[in-house]
Amino acid sequence: MRKAKLLRGASQSTSYALLLATSAVVLLPFYWMVLSSVKTNHQLFTTPVQWWVWPLHLSNYSRALSLIPFWRQLGNTVMLSALTVIGTVLSGSVVAYGLAKVDWPGRKPLFWLLIVTMLLPGVVTLVPTYVIFRDLGWINTYLPLIIPAFVGSPYYVFLFRQFFLRIPESLSEAARIDGASELHIYARIIMPVSRPVIASVGVLAFVQAWTEYLGPLIYLNQPAQWTLSLGLTAFLTKYSVEWNLMMAAAVVFTLPLIVVFFVGNKYFVKGISFITDVG
Template identity: 35%
Template sequence: MNNKQIKRLREVWALPPKEKLLLVIKYAFLIGLTIAFLIPIVWTISGSLKPSGRIFTVPIEWIPSTFHWENYTNLIDRFPFFKYALNSFILVGFNMVFTIISSLIVAYGFARFRHPWNQKVFIFVLATMMIPPQVTLIPQFLIFSSLGWVNTYLPLIVPNLFGSAFNIFLMRQFIMGIPRSLDESAYMDGASSFKILTKIIVPLCMPVIITIGVFTFNSNWNDFMGPLIYLSTQEKYPLQLALYTLDAGRQGLTDFGMLFAASIVALIPPLLLFVLLQKHIMAGIKLGGSVKG
C-alpha cells in the first residue's frame, strides 16, 4: 500500500460506527452489482473453452475440466475473422474522424459565437436526442436507396459528417470551461477563428475528444442494426453482423464454442480501449458534463 491508501484506511477506521456500516453496505452493493454484470462474461469465456455439447449443462461448469483452445483456432481457420474485423475497423475509423471533427466545429460555434438564435438553435439540436431512431429508420432507408447507397458503407458513414447532439453538447460544455481570455489574446495577435480552434481549443479539449472517440468506437463497433439494414453482400459485413452468420440454429448446426470464442475476441478491442483511456474518459465526462453558460 502507498501512503495515500494508508491514509484513506485510517480515515475510514476513524469514522463513527454508523458511517462505517453505511460504507460497508455501499461497497457490498457495488461489489454485488459488479459480480452480476460479470457473470455473463465469465460464462461466455467458460463456454468458449468447452465443446458445444457441454456449454449448456446444468449445473453450469464454470471452470472447464479440459480447456478446448481449438474453438479459437477453428475461428481463424474456418471463419474469415480478420476480414470482418478489418471491415469493422474501416467503419469505426471513418466514423470516429468524422464525428469528432463535425462535433468539434459545431460545438465551437455554439460555445464561442454569439447571435440571437444561439440558445434556441442549441436547444433544438438537443431536442433531436428525444427522437427515437426507429422513427427515422424508414425515411433514411428510402433516401439512401434513392441515392443508390444501399449495400455500400456510405449510409453507415455519411450521417456522422453532421455530428451528434450528445457529442456536441458534451464538447460545447467543455469548450465553455476554457477561458475566453485565451481567444482574445490570440485575436489580438492576429489569429483567425480557425487557428484558435486548431491551436488552442483542440489541444485543451483532448480529454473530451478522447471520450467522444471512445464512445463512437464502441457504438460503431457494436452496431448490428445499421449493417443489417444496408448491407446485403456478406464480404462487406462488419464483425458484429458476421458473427450472426455463425448461428445456424434453425438447422441445429451452430458451433456455440466457436461462436462464444468469436464473441470474446470481438470484445477485446473496445475493452482494451477503455482500459487504456479510462482516465481521459472520466476527465472528459466530469469536465464536459458540467452545465455552464
C-alpha cells in the same frame, strides 16, 4: 463518538459486502462467456456444470474465426469505426466551436435546435433515410454509415460545446486581437486544450460504431462488406447449437472494447458525466 465510528464502520462494511456481491453477479456472465469458449461441445452440455476445465479447448477460437470471414469483417469494422471516430471528432468540434466560441446571433437558437434533434427518435427517419440513400445509389456502400458522422451528431456536438464553454474566453479573445482567424483559433488554441473531450467523444463514438447493428443490417447486404455485428448474427443462425464457438467469437468481438475501456476508462466516465452540467 465511538458508537458513531462503529456505525460508520458497519455501514461501510455493509456497502462493501453489497459491492462485492453485485460485482460478482455482474462479472459471472463474463466468466461464463470465457469459460464456455474454451469448453468442448461435450463439456458444455454436462450436468453438473463444470466451473473449470483443463485443458483449455483453445481450438474453438481458430475454428470460430475460420467459419465466418472473420478477418475481413474485423477489417471492415475497424475501418468503419476509425472513420466514424475521425468524422465525429472533426465535425463535433467544428460545429461546437460555432455554437460556443463564435459570438454571433445564431448560436442560441441553433443550440435549442440541437437539443431538439438530440431527442428526435430515429424511428421516424429510419425508413425515408433508407429511401434517400437508395436513390443516391449508396446501398451496399459504407457511405450511409460514415457520412452521418461527418455532419455532426447532436450528442457529440453537445459534449464538445459543454467543454468549450469552460475554456476562458480571454484565450481566444487575445488571439483575435492579434489578428488570428477563427479557423486558426479553433485549430491552434481551442483544440490543443480540448484533449479530454476529444478523448471522451472519441471513445464513446468508437464504442457506438463498433457495436452498431441496425445501420449495417439495413445498408450492407454482402457478407464481404459486413461488420462483426452482422457476422456474429450470421454465426448464430448457422451454428446455433455450437455455443462454444459462438462464445469464442463473442469474446473476440468484445475484447477490443474492453481494452479501449481500460485504456480510456476515465474518459468514459467524464464523457458520460458531462451530461450532468447542462449549461
